[in-house]
Amino acid sequence: MKVLFVDTNHPHLIEGLRALDLQCDEDYTSSKAEIENKISDYQGLVIRSRFSIDKAFLDRATDLKFIGRVGAGLENIDIDYAEQKGIRLIAAPEGNRNAVGEHALGMILAMFNKLKQADNEIRNGLWRREENRGLELEGKTVGIIGYGNMGKAFAKKLRGFDCEVLCHDIKEGVGDENAQQVPLETLFDKAEVLSLHTPQTPLTVGMVNTAFINCFKHPFYLVNTARGSAVATSDLMKAIESGKILGACLDVLEYEKTSFEDFFADDKLPEGFQKLIKSEKVLLSPHVAGWTLESKYKLADTIVQKVRLFLEE
Numbered sequence: 377m378k379v380l381f382v383d384t385n386h387p388h389l390i391e392g393l394r395a396l397d398l399q400c401d402e403d404y405t406s407s408k409a410e411i412e413n414k415i416s417d418y419q420g421l422v423i424r425s426r427f428s429i430d431k432a433f434l435d436r437a438t439d440l441k442f443i444g445r446v447g448a449g450l451e452n453i454d455i456d457y458a459e460q461k462g463i464r465l466i467a468a469p470e471g472n473r474n475a476v477g478e479h480a481l482g483m484i485l486a487m488f489n490k491l492k493q494a495d496n497e498i499r500n501g502l503w504r505r506e507e508n509r510g511l512e513l514e515g516k517t518v519g520i521i522g523y524g525n526m527g528k529a530f531a532k533k534l535r536g537f538d539c540e541v542l543c544h545d546i547k548e549g550v551g552d553e554n555a556q557q558v559p560l561e562t563l564f565d566k567a568e569v570l571s572l573h574t575p576q577t578p579l580t581v582g583m584v585n586t587a588f589i590n591c592f593k594h595p596f597y598l599v600n601t602a603r604g605s606a607v608a609t610s611d612l613m614k615a616i617e618s619g620k621i622l623g624a625c626l627d628v629l630e631y632e633k634t635s636f637e638d639f640f641a642d643d644k645l646p647e648g649f650q651k652l653i654k655s656e657k658v659l660l661s662p663h664v665a666g667w668t669l670e671s672k673y674k675l676a677d678t679i680v681q682k683v684r685l686f687l688e689e
Contacts, residue, residue, distance in 0.1 A: 380422070383422070386425075393680060394457045420440070420442050422445045423445055425452060427452075428453070429443065434463070437463075440463050441464065442464040443458065450465055451610055468675045468678035475667065476665045479601055479666070481534070488512070489595065490509075492509045492659060498661070517542065519543070519567030519596075523557065524573065526573040531543065531555040542557075564591040565593050567594070567596055568596050569599065572598075574678065575602070576605050585608040589621065590620070598624045609649065613651045616657050624659070627661045627662075627665040
């Protein structure tokens with residue numbers, strides 16, 4: 377079986393698949409059209425986010441048996457069409473869930489304790505203690521939307537902070553010892569911190585908009601380490617300006633290219649982004665919540681183990 381790698385990954389991934397007697401070829405520079413011209417020669421494809429796998433691509437992949445996506449989401453793949461063709465889709469949310477949980481926790485703690493502001497002030501010769509008085513997580517109610525691998529990892533990190541953790545998910549019965557599953561209305565009523573851990577689907581694109589934000593009883597803090605498309609930036613900024621949202625920790629932005637490898641879809645800075653970067657109530661990172669040295673290996677190993685199980689079926 378021949379496998380084509382179109383994105384760079386941890387060396388363990390190629391080494392692991394070769395140990396399963398698979399021929400692994402690498403092509404990290406050819407265009408999507410050039411890859412399409414030779415994909416019929418391969419039974420496996422390993423991709424991160426370089427380009428989308430659409431119907432046209434899948435029609436050229438006449439002998440493809442599996443696609444390994446080195447990450448959590450599969451939104452860049454036409455899932456239904458791939459499954460119609462009998463192609464196994466293999467993702468690796470187990471590989472970076474711990475990293476995402478730690479990053480989400482780190483962002484909210486940094487915001488509560490004004491670490492970015494304090495660091496910048498000291499570097500500029502300012503020693504302002506009262507202005508940098510922080511908040512504690514203890515006693516707060518944290519709401520999590522999306523309680524799969526990532527949401528569960530974040531909830532696990534909250535153990536020991538003595539805060540109430542609520543989760544909401546479209547699937548029933550996903551709550552556990554770390555979070556109580558509740559209807560969305562309960563989360564609206566009680567949450568003081570909201571953390572998003574949802575995949576990109578038609579239900580989640582633009583989910584956090586003005587109507588959604590106004591459903592919350594209390595002003596709240598927003599954390600998004602999931603997908604930028606879930607948050608309408610212009611509506612977020614209006615809510616920050618009005619005080620309905622007290623602060624936003626964003627690892628992802630709606631302006632990202634679908635590949636996640638670059639920033640904007642064009643060279644223009646959208647108006648919403650310009651407001652975002654000027655706000656002292658926003659903390660940003662460049663889509664790196666699941667991007668640790670440890671997760672790079674764990675993502676690779678997860679794909680190796682799942683491919684091994686697939687071959688043994």
